[in-house]
Amino acid sequence: xxxxxxxxxxxxxxxxxxxxxxxxxxxxxxxxxxxxxxxxxxxxxxxxxxxxxxxxxxxxxxxxxxxxxxxxxxxxxxxxxxxxxxxxxxxxxxxxxxx
Amino acid sequence: xxxxxxxxxxxxxxxxxxxxxxxxxxxxxxxxxxxxxxxxxxxxxxxxxxxxxxxxxxxxxxxxxxxxxxxxxxxxxxxxxxxxxxxxxxxxxxxxxxxxxxxxxxxxxxxxxxxxxxxxxxxxxxxxxxxxxxxxxxxxxxxxxxxxxxxxxxxxxxxxxxxxxxxxxxxxxxxxxxxxxxxxxxxxxxxxxxxxxxxxxxxxxxxxxxxxxxxxxxxxxxxxxxxxxxxxxxxxxxxxxxxxxxxxxxxxxxxxxxxxxxxxxxxxxxxxxxxxxxxxxxxxxxxxxxxxxxxxxxxxxxxxxxxxxxxxxxxxxxxxxxxxxxxxxxxxxxxxxxxxxxxxxxxxxxxxxxxxxxxxxxxxxxxxxxxxxxxxxxxxxxxxxxxxxxxxxxxxxxxxxxxxxxxxxxxxxxxxxxxxxxxxxxxxxxxxxxxxxxxxxxxxxxxxxxxxxxxxxxxxxxxxxxxxxxxxxxxxxxxxxxxxxxxxxxxxxxxxxxxxxxxxxxxxxxxxxxxxxxxxxxxxxxxxxxxxxxxxxxxxxxxxxxxxxxxxxxxxx
Numbered sequence: 125x126x127x128x129x130x131x132x133x134x135x136x137x138x139x140x141x142x143x144x145x146x147x148x149x150x151x152x153x154x155x156x157x158x159x160x161x162x163x164x165x166x167x168x169x170x171x172x173x174x175x176x177x178x179x180x181x182x183x184x185x186x187x188x189x190x191x192x193x194x195x196x197x198x199x200x201x202x203x204x205x206x207x208x209x210x211x212x213x214x215x216x217x218x219x220x221x222x223x
Numbered sequence: 224x225x226x227x228x229x230x231x232x233x234x235x236x237x238x239x240x241x242x243x244x245x246x247x248x249x250x251x252x253x254x255x256x257x258x259x260x261x262x263x264x265x266x267x268x269x270x271x272x273x274x275x276x277x278x279x280x281x282x283x284x285x286x287x288x289x290x291x292x293x294x295x296x297x298x299x300x301x302x303x304x305x306x307x308x309x310x311x312x313x314x315x316x317x318x319x320x321x322x323x324x325x326x327x328x329x330x331x332x333x334x335x336x337x338x339x340x341x342x343x344x345x346x347x348x349x350x351x352x353x354x355x356x357x358x359x360x361x362x363x364x365x366x367x368x369x370x371x372x373x374x375x376x377x378x379x380x381x382x383x384x385x386x387x388x389x390x391x392x393x394x395x396x397x398x399x400x401x402x403x404x405x406x407x408x409x410x411x412x413x414x415x416x417x418x419x420x421x422x423x424x425x426x427x428x429x430x431x432x433x434x435x436x437x438x439x440x441x442x443x444x445x446x447x448x449x450x451x452x453x454x455x456x457x458x459x460x461x462x463x464x465x466x467x468x469x470x471x472x473x474x475x476x477x478x479x480x481x482x483x484x485x486x487x488x489x490x491x492x493x494x495x496x497x498x499x500x501x502x503x504x505x506x507x508x509x510x511x512x513x514x515x516x517x518x519x520x521x522x523x524x525x526x527x528x529x530x531x532x533x534x535x536x537x538x539x540x541x542x543x544x545x546x547x548x549x550x551x552x553x554x555x556x557x558x559x560x561x562x563x564x565x566x567x568x569x570x571x572x573x574x575x576x577x578x579x580x581x582x583x584x585x586x587x588x589x590x591x592x593x594x595x596x597x598x599x600x601x602x603x604x605x606x607x608x609x610x611x612x613x614x615x616x617x618x619x620x621x622x623x624x625x626x627x628x629x630x631x632x633x634x635x636x637x638x639x640x641x642x643x644x645x646x647x648x649x650x651x652x653x654x655x656x657x658x659x660x661x662x663x664x665x666x667x668x669x670x671x672x673x674x675x676x677x678x679x680x681x682x683x684x685x686x687x688x689x690x691x692x693x694x695x696x697x698x699x700x701x702x703x704x705x706x707x708x709x710x711x712x713x714x715x716x717x718x719x720x721x722x723x724x725x726x727x728x729x730x731x732x733x734x735x736x737x738x739x740x741x742x743x744x745x746x747x748x749x750x751x752x753x754x755x756x757x758x759x760x761x762x763x764x765x766x767x768x769x770x771x772x773x774x775x776x777x778x779x780x
Contacts, residue, residue: 144341152336176342180349183342187326190371191341206371207336214335 137161137169137219138198144191145177149208153192156209164221235443238286238358238394241279242272244461248446249437253418256392258385260415262399262407263422268433268454269398270295271304272422273360275458276396278309280358281319288358289350289393290322293366297322307458321350327370334372340380344387351393359388359395365409385414406438417441423449432573435461451573460577462614473497478590478625481520482513484687484696485655488672490679494653496589497623498676499616501596501648503630504657508668509689510629511535513657514592515544515551516694517627521590522554529588530562531579533598537562548693561586567598572611575599579615583622591619596628616650652676660686660708667708670696686712 141157143150154173161169176183176191186195196203196219209215216222237251246252253259253276261269277288292300300322301311314320323346351359364381371377388395397415399407406412412419419438424431434449452461476496479486486492494500500517502510514530521528532540540562541551554560563582567575583591600608619626628651648654654673659666670687672680686708687696697712 142342144345147339147341149337149339156336176345180345183346183349184323188342188346189325189327189340189367190338190343191345192338193342202331204332206332206334207338210336214333218333218335 136198137165139169139171140195140197141171141173142176142188142191142193143173145175150192152208152210160212160215239284240276241283242275242459242461248450248461250444253394255394257417258388258395258397258415259418260397260399260411261420261422262401264401264424267422267424268459269422270362271454272459273362273396273398274304277358277360281314286358287319287354287356289356290360291347292324292362294363297324318354321354323350327367329370351391357393359393361397363398363400365399368409382414453574453577462573462577472623474623479520481516482694488681489675494625496625498625498652500627500653501630501651502627502655502657503632505632505659508657508659509694510657511594512547512689512694514594514627514629515549518560518592519549519551522559525559526590527586527588528560528590529582529586530560531593532562532564533567533595536564547689548691572599572607576611576615580618589624591624591626594629595631597630613650663711665709669708
C-alpha cells in the first residue's frame with residue numbers, strides 16, 4: 125500500500141469521470157467529486173469529465189457499464205468506482221486518501 | 224401459420240429465427256420487436272443459437288444485428304463461430320454486425336452511492352443506431368450480477384433495459400444460465416415475459432441429446448414438446464417432431480421391386496411410389512440383397528437413390544453385390560446412387576435423422592433405403608426410437624419418397640415381431656418378410672408379403688434363391704405337407720418326373736394296344752367283306768343261271 129501521507133501531498137491525481145448528459149446522478153457525482161478533490165487534493169489533481177451520451181466511443185474503450193463511473197488512472201493502481209460518490213468515507217478509503 | 228380464412232384475423236408479428244426448424248416450432252419465429260429469453264445450462268448452445276439468429280438475420284433477411292457479449296471477448300467469438308462457417312469479421316466490415324464485449328470485473332470495481340446502467344444503454348443504443356439494427360443479442364446479461372454488488376439497482380435497471388428494448392422495437396435474445404429452482408439463476412424470466420425458450424443437454428445411456436422447449440410464448444401458438452436439436456457444421460437445427468397431420472399427397476404410380484418374380488406377387492406389379500416398404504427377416508436372409516436389387520432397379524430408371532448402410536461400408540456393399548451380378552458402381556459414378564455408411568452409435572438418433580433430412584434436401588432422392596433400420600434401436604430407448612421412426616417416415620411421406628427399410632429380427636419360433644418391426648409395422652405400407660425355412664438338414668429362404676396397403680397381393684410363401692446371376696423367386700411347389708423347398712422341392716420334382724414318365728409309358732402302351740386292336744378289327748372287316756362279296760357273287764351266278772334256264776324253258780314252249 126502507498127504511504128497515505130505523501131500520496132495526498134505530492135502525487136498528481138488523474139481522474140476520469142464518466143457521466144451521461146444531465147442526469148441527476150451525474151450531477152451529484154460531479155459535485156461530490158469536486159468537493160472531495162477541493163478539500164483533500166487541492167490543485168493536485170486533473171479531472172476529465174466525459175459525457176458518454178455524446179462521446180460513445182469512450183464508453184466502449186473504457187468498458188463503461190454503469191453511470192456515473194469514476195476511474196482514477198493516476199496514481200497506480202487504477203481504481204474504478206461506480207455511483208454518485210455520495211458515500212464520501214468509502215470513496216476516500218478506496219482512493220486511499222486520508223482525511 | 225395461422226389460417227388466412229378469416230381475413231381480419233390478427234397475425235402475431237414474428238421475426239424468422241434463421242434456425243432450421245425453429246420457425247416451425249415457434250409458428251413463424253420469435254416475437255417481433257420483443258425480447259426472448261433463451262436459457263439453459265453450460266454448453267447447451269445458447270450463444271450459438273443467438274449468434275445464428277443474428278447472422279442468418281443478416282445474410283438471409285438483411286436485418287443488421289448487435290451482439291453484446293458479457294462473457295467472451297469479440298475475438299474469441301469470431302474464432303468460435305468461424306468453425307461453423309460464420310465470418311463475423313466480414314459482416315462487421317460490411318456494417319451489418321456490431322459485436323460489443325462488455326467486461327465487468329468485480330475485483331476492479333468498487334461502488335459508492337447510487338448509479339444506473341446508462342453506460343450499457345448508451346453503448347447498446349449507439350450500436351443499434353449505427354447500423355440500424357433490428358436484432359439484438361445480450362449474452363449473458365446475468366454476468367452483470369456477478370460483477371455488480373447492488374442487486375436492487377441491477378434488477379430495476381434490467382427491467383428498464385427490457386422495456387427500453389421494446390420501445391426500440393428490436394427483436395432481442397437474452398440468454399441466461401439455468402438456475403436451480405428457476406429457469407435462470409437470477410430469475411430473468413420475470414422480466415422477459417414474452418417468449419421463453421429452454422435449451423437442455425442430456426446424456427442418456429452415453430448418448431447425448433440436445434433438446435429445446437418453448438416454455439412460454441405470449442400471444443402465439445407454439446409447439447409445446449421438447450424438440451431435439453443438434454449442432455453440426457452448419458450450426459443449429461431443430462427437429463420438429465412431426466407435422467402431425469396426415470394430409471400428404473399420394474401417388475398411385477407403381478415402382479418396380481427390381482426382384483424378378485416379386486412384382487407378380489403384387490396385384491399392381493410393384494410398390495406404390497412414395498410408400499414405405501419394410502423388409503424384415505433374420506440374419507442372412509438376403510434383406511440387403513433385396514434392398515440392393517430395389518436400389519439398382521430405381522437407378523436403372525434414373526431415379527435418384529440414397530442408400531444408408533449401417534452395417535457395411537460403400538466399398539464392401541459394392542463388392543458384395545458384384546458377386547451376385549449387381550453392378551452398383553456404375554450408378555454411383557453416374558450420380559444416381561449415393562451410399563452413406565455410418566455406425567448407428569456414431570451419434571444420437573436425432574443426428575441420424577437430421578443427416579437424412581439434410582441429404583434429402585441436397586440430393587433430392589426419390590428413393591431411400593435404410594439398411595437396417597433395426598440397428599438404430601441400439602442407440603435410443605424404445606420410446607425415442609419409435610418417435611424418431613415416426614418422424615422419419617413422416618418426413619419421407621411428405622417428400623413423396625419411396626423408402627425401403629430392412630429390419631433384422633431375432634430368430635424366434637413364435638412370429639412375435641421385435642422392436643423395430645413393432646415400431647414401424649403399423650406405419651409402413653408394405654411389409655415383406657424373409658424367413659429361414661429349415662428342414663431335412665438344410666436351410667432355405669422363403670419370402671412372403673405380410674401386408675400391402677391398397678393393393679391385392681399373393682398369399683404364397685415363395686422360395687427364393689441367390690446365385691451368381693442374382694436372386695430369383697421360384698414357383699410354388701406344393702407337396703403333401705405343404706410348400707416344398709430346397710432338396711425336398713428337387714426330390715419332389717424328380718418323383719414327379721418319374722411318375723410322369725411312367726404315365727406316359729402307360730399311355731403309349733395303351734395307344735399301341737388300341738392300334739393293334741384296330742388292325743385286327745380292320746382285318747376281320749376285310750375278311751367278312753370278302754365272304755360277303757363271295758356270297759353275293761355266288762348269288763348273282765345262281766340268279767344268272769336261273770334266268771338262263773328260264774329263257775331256255777320259254778324258247779322250248
